[in-house]
Amino acid sequence: MTDILVQAQNVSVKQGRRILLDSISFQLLAGEITTLIGPNGAGKTTLIRALIGAQALSSGHINKRPGLRIGYTPQKLQLEQLMPMPAARFLALAGKVPATRLATVLNQTHATSLQGAQLRDLSGGEMQRVLLARALLRDPHLLILDEPTQGLDQPGEARFYELLAEIRVQSEVAVFMVSHDLHVVMAQSDKVICLNQHICCSGAPAAISVDPAYKALFGERAALAVYQHNHDHSHEHGHDHSHGHGKH
Amino acid sequence: MTTATATESIEMIDEFLIRAGLAGLAVALAAAPLGCLIVWRRMAYFGDATGHAALLGVVLGVALGLAPMLGVVVVAAIMALVVSLVSGRAAYGVDTMLGVFAHSALALGLVAAALLPGARLNLLSVLQGDILLVSWRDVALVWLGAGAIIAVISMFWRALVNATLSPELMVAEGGSLLRDRLVLTLSLAVFVAVAMQLVGVLLITAMLILPAAAAAPLARSPERMVGLAALIGAVSVLGGLALSLALDTPAGPSIIVIAAAQFAAATLARPR
Numbered sequence: 001m002t003d004i005l006v007q008a009q010n011v012s013v014k015q016g017r018r019i020l021l022d023s024i025s026f027q028l029l030a031g032e033i034t035t036l037i038g039p040n041g042a043g044k045t046t047l048i049r050a051l052i053g054a055q056a057l058s059s060g061h062i063n064k065r066p067g068l069r070i071g072y073t074p075q076k077l078q079l080e081q082l083m084p085m086p087a088a089r090f091l092a093l094a095g096k097v098p099a100t101r102l103a104t105v106l107n108q109t110h111a112t113s114l115q116g117a118q119l120r121d122l123s124g125g126e127m128q129r130v131l132l133a134r135a136l137l138r139d140p141h142l143l144i145l146d147e148p149t150q151g152l153d154q155p156g157e158a159r160f161y162e163l164l165a166e167i168r169v170q171s172e173v174a175v176f177m178v179s180h181d182l183h184v185v186m187a188q189s190d191k192v193i194c195l196n197q198h199i200c201c202s203g204a205p206a207a208i209s210v211d212p213a214y215k216a217l218f219g220e221r222a223a224l225a226v227y228q229h230n231h232d233h234s235h236e237h238g239h240d241h242s243h244g245h246g247k248h
Numbered sequence: 249m250t251t252a253t254a255t256e257s258i259e260m261i262d263e264f265l266i267r268a269g270l271a272g273l274a275v276a277l278a279a280a281p282l283g284c285l286i287v288w289r290r291m292a293y294f295g296d297a298t299g300h301a302a303l304l305g306v307v308l309g310v311a312l313g314l315a316p317m318l319g320v321v322v323v324a325a326i327m328a329l330v331v332s333l334v335s336g337r338a339a340y341g342v343d344t345m346l347g348v349f350a351h352s353a354l355a356l357g358l359v360a361a362a363l364l365p366g367a368r369l370n371l372l373s374v375l376q377g378d379i380l381l382v383s384w385r386d387v388a389l390v391w392l393g394a395g396a397i398i399a400v401i402s403m404f405w406r407a408l409v410n411a412t413l414s415p416e417l418m419v420a421e422g423g424s425l426l427r428d429r430l431v432l433t434l435s436l437a438v439f440v441a442v443a444m445q446l447v448g449v450l451l452i453t454a455m456l457i458l459p460a461a462a463a464a465p466l467a468r469s470p471e472r473m474v475g476l477a478a479l480i481g482a483v484s485v486l487g488g489l490a491l492s493l494a495l496d497t498p499a500g501p502s503i504i505v506i507a508a509a510q511f512a513a514a515t516l517a518r519p520r
Contacts, residue, residue, distance in 0.1 A: 052420040072420035077413045082464040083288045089469050093410055094421065
């Protein structure tokens with residue numbers, strides 16, 4: 001089927017005697033949001049690295065649909081203080097992209113005004129928008145986001161996920177991301193993969209939240225994430241509140 | 249003293265200074281992009297390990313009757329590849345591993361030099377450079393090596409900068425980690441060989457780091473930082489040669505002193 005963007009089959013990664021990933025199988029489908037959750041050291045970043053081709057597999061296969069374009073955002077950049085890098089130059093480092101595409105993406109990510117800024121001067125939220133813009137430049141079929149909200153405060157997280165939702169209204173890009181924000185995961189994902197070296201459980205959020213393996217990893221309280229999300233929404237926590245925060 | 253011999257000796261001075269200046273400028277130009285990458289990646293010790301291995305390369309070259317430069321390129325390349333393979337995996341910190349490699353290489357080189365039969369190696373000139381003694385053939389070789397470094401780094405510049413920011417991002421966009429490693433380590437090995445006569449084994453890293461670090465606070469983009477580092481390196485070479493001539497000091501260390509002065513000036517001019 002052409003709907004399958006990526007198919008991972010029995011993917012294992014070993015480092016010395018340590019097993020980082022143990023026989024992982026899953027597929028990523030066109031247009032879907034798949035979220036990877038798991039405790040620290042569960043192998044989430046290793047799996048992301050394997051998907052983008054930066055990590056050799058000990059066994060198994062990762063098959064990508066021919067011609068698949070992937071947009072990737074790293075958890076963070078190794079930006080040495082001594083490295084001058086204006087955002088516009090950073091975006092140009094993605095390679096040749098038509099000017100119209102650049103304008104569209106900057107507009108989508110609300111990053112137009114950031115172009116002249118040095119990357120080292122950006123806030124966490126601004127940096128995420130620039131990274132997202134870079135990932136979107138080549139009009140990817142699949143976005144791979146490694147803990148996109150790490151280092152953001154709660155309003156910043158909320159704004160990031162709003163932005164992601166906005167972008168997905170405009171283009172049917174599939175998303176594979178690592179996240180710790182269980183509330184958002186449960187509300188926004190089509191599919192959740194729960195990783196702890198092996199896949200403990202995977203499926204639709206509603207099914208996952210009652211899965212014994214999920215409860216064992218994240219505790220009973222995590223199962224309430226679904227209800228808490230509804231609660232959040234009715235109170236309109238998003239924009240106004242966060243703006244007030246920024247001005248203080 | 250007759251007029252004829254005086255003119256002759258002035259012409260000789262001119263020519264050896266021109267040779268030294270030309271070779272030095274080539275080294276400064278090649279040092280700029282490589283030095284910036286090394287500063288951005290926090291790899292200064294990596295340069296030291298590779299640079300210090302050069303002494304061993306010279307000794308092996310002399311012992312085997314090869315051109316010293318060839319011995320240096322080979323030994324430095326092996327060192328750079330070994331260090332880049334081991335440093336990521338060892339149980340020790342990267343700084344400790346590189347310190348171990350850098351100083352072991354230097355010690356091994358000094359011991360090997362002492363074991364060479366006869367006085368076949370002027371140790372001091374290897375350690376602190378002897379740019380005033382380069383021949384036209386050396387100048388040509390230095391430009392060849394420097395040109396190769398600049399060509400290769402320019403060719404892969406975008407991937408090298410991307411990998412500096414995030415190796416994963418570079419791979420995700422179609423780059424190769426192996427290629428990145430090879431380009432950087434082999435360029436460094438060739439640089440060690442071409443810079444050795446200019447500043448000597450001990451100060452090779454300084455020639456890479458100082459101009460780049462001096463350029464950093466003044467530059468607004470990575471490419472401008474490289475351009476500025478080249479300019480600062482060139483001023484260091486010419487200023488250092490002048491200083492060496494005026495005060496009768498060794499040329500290599502004099503060049504680095506001028507670079508250090510520019511670093512101090514740049515840092516004070518724009519405190520961050």
